[in-house]
Amino acid sequence: MFKNLNQKNNDSIRVEKDSIGKKEIAADSYYGINTIRAQENFNISRQNIHPELVKAISMIKKAAALSNFELGLLDEIKKNAILEACDEMIDSNLAEKLELDAFQGGAGTSTNMMVNEVIANRALEIMGMQKGDYDIIHPNDDVNKGQSTNDVYPTALRIAVLKLLGPLTKSIAKLQEVLQVKEEEFSSIIKLGRTQLQDAVPITLGQEFSAYAEAVNRDRWRLYKITDRLKKINLGGTAIGTGLNTSHSYIFKIAKHLRNFTSLSLSHSENMIDITQNMDIFVEVSGLLKAASVNLNKIASDLRLLASGPTGGIGEIKLPAVQAGSSIMPGKVNPVICEMINQLSIEIICSDQAITMAARDGQLELNAFSPIIAQKLLNMLEMMKKAIDKFNNKCVKDIEVNSDKCKQILDNSLAIITSLVPYIGYEQASDLAKEAVNQDKKLIDFIKEKDIISNSKLDKILKLENMTSPGNNLSE
CATH class of the missing domain: 1.20.200.10 (Fumarase/aspartase (Central domain))
Known part of the structure; x- marks a missing residue:
């Protein structure tokens, strides 16, 4: 099953042609002339097409083959071979092995043609035929039947x-x-x-x-x-x-x-x-x-x-x-x-x-x-x-x-002064904070020294647990 996608060392070759001309391809290659040209044209990034895209295209080919068969446009032997090849593309790790640069011109035509060719050649192999026998199963006329890359x-x-x-x-x-x-x-x-x-x-x-x-x-x-x-x-x-x-x-x-x-x-x-x-x-x-x-x-x-x-x-x-x-x-x-x-x-x-x-x-x-x-x-x-x-x-x-560390940093900060603003105003609170810093005193101790608010009321206002939700720090 897909042992050699493109057997480089095989002495035998096959010749395929397209509208541009002819090309020699290794006889055992699942790739056809369109894939080979694309590999030559777009080998720039070392990034292959994402395997999930290949699997999704193969699902479409499978759905198309079954639809064309039901409409009398594809015979049962071809249909079965194409379906089996599609299943192998979808279920195996073949999609990760297909070699074609992701960055390609043509709106994805090279990708679609590659999948067509690989499925067609694998389907031919399943039928006991030679790869490249496109008069039996053709990448475009059979695998791509009723479809466009677009x-x-x-x-x-x-x-x-x-x-x-x-x-x-x-x-x-x-x-x-x-x-x-x-x-x-x-x-x-x-x-x-x-x-x-x-x-x-x-x-x-x-x-x-x-x-x-x-x-x-x-x-x-x-x-x-x-x-x-x-x-x-x-x-x-x-x-x-x-x-x-x-x-x-x-x-x-x-x-x-x-x-x-x-x-x-x-x-x-x-x-x-x-x-x-x-x-x-x-x-x-x-x-x-x-x-x-x-x-x-x-x-x-x-x-x-x-x-x-x-x-x-x-x-x-x-x-x-x-x-x-x-x-x-x-x-x-x-x-x-x-x-x-x-x-x-x-x-x-x-x-x-x-x-x-x-x-x-x-x-x-x-x-x-x-x-x-x-x-x-x-x-x-x-x-x-x-x-x-x-x-x-x-x-x-x-x-x-x-x-x-959380407690140490909080104890040494001026953060709690904000809780006093509703009671002594922004300006006085700011002055207290500045004075505490200048005298190098812990803020809460300095505020108590000033005797601005009773200690019992101050304890509620400055209770840390009350500062982390609305209204809890406000003393009635």
């Missing part, structure tokens, strides 16, 4: 995105869950809040984690809601969405079979021309991933800052140590998982910009730049899922609090 590729990309969105949203939901566990675990830890990296009023560490959890929850919900719009497809629209060379029966059948093969509730768009030429749905998905990466970056940056030190920084929390941090400084441990998240965010934001520009630059009835949209978007989905899992398992779930 309806196959956008549909396949939607399927691939939906397949990767599911695991990603589950990982985001797990991160939210772990953050909520930390919210509860740290609910009694009162610490100094900070604005503009300067001392602010008290907050609990649990409240800080509650904000992280809520932000992640929004990301999960937004990505969940986008799935309905991704399920609109243009399959059957062929070249420009008008449905040339197809029938209503074919369009109905291929959608039905594709729903069964993908387990997705796909439906045809009422305007297949729109789906063929416009890529804004992928800009929308990319934008949501960018928003999620922004929130992840904020959380990771906060954790790095709160864990800074251990003696020369804030040091209010401890991140789990996962590897040595320096080749010269013994004992140094760096927040590498958070830094990985920071870099992921950079990559996601840059990819979103690329997708935006590629979608913007489509012209008339087709967008020629769908390959870069596919590569960037599918990589974003896969990378984010893996990164969140690492962030969750190697960082967030094992965060510990340094409660002594």
Whole structure:
């Protein structure tokens, strides 16, 4: 089964031709002339087409073969061989082995043609025929029957995105869950809040984690809601969405079979021309991933800052140590998982910009730049899922609090003076804070010395637990 996609060392060759001319190809190659030309033209990046896209295209080929058979347009022997080859493409790890640069001209034609050729040659092999016997099974006339790259590729990309969105949203939901566990675990830890990296009023560490959890929850919900719009497809629209060379029966059948093969509730768009030429749905998905990466970056940056030190920084929390941090400084441990998240965010934001520009630059009835949209978007989905899992398992779930440091920093700050403002006014509170600093005295002791408010009333006003929720610090 697909032992050699392109056997370089085989002495025997076959000759294939296209509208440009003829080309010698290794006889055992599953690739045909279109794939070989594309490999020669686009070998620039070391990045192959994403395997989920290949699998999605193979599902479409399977649905097309079954539909064409039911309509009497494909005989049973060909149909069975094509279906078996498609199943091997979908179920095996072959998709990861196909070699074709992701950055290619032609709106994905090279990708579609490669899948056509590999399936056709494998189907020929299944039938006991020689690869390249296209008069028996032809990549275009049989495997691609009733299709165009321009309806196959956008549909396949939607399927691939939906397949990767599911695991990603589950990982985001797990991160939210772990953050909520930390919210509860740290609910009694009162610490100094900070604005503009300067001392602010008290907050609990649990409240800080509650904000992280809520932000992640929004990301999960937004990505969940986008799935309905991704399920609109243009399959059957062929070249420009008008449905040339197809029938209503074919369009109905291929959608039905594709729903069964993908387990997705796909439906045809009422305007297949729109789906063929416009890529804004992928800009929308990319934008949501960018928003999620922004929130992840904020959380990771906060954790790095709160864990800074251990003696020369804030040091209010401890991140789990996962590897040595320096080749010269013994004992140094760096927040590498958070830094990985920071870099992921950079990559996601840059990819979103690329997708935006590629979608913007489509012209008339087709967008020629769908390959870069596919590569960037599918990589974003896969990378984010893996990164969140690492962030969750190697960082967030094992965060510990340094409660002594939290108390020390809070006790030495001027944050509590804000609670006196309703009683003595902003100006007098400001003067007291300044005077306490000048005399190098602890603020609460200095205020008691001034005897501005009775100690019993002051104890309630300045009770730290009362400063972290509305109204509790106000004395009746």
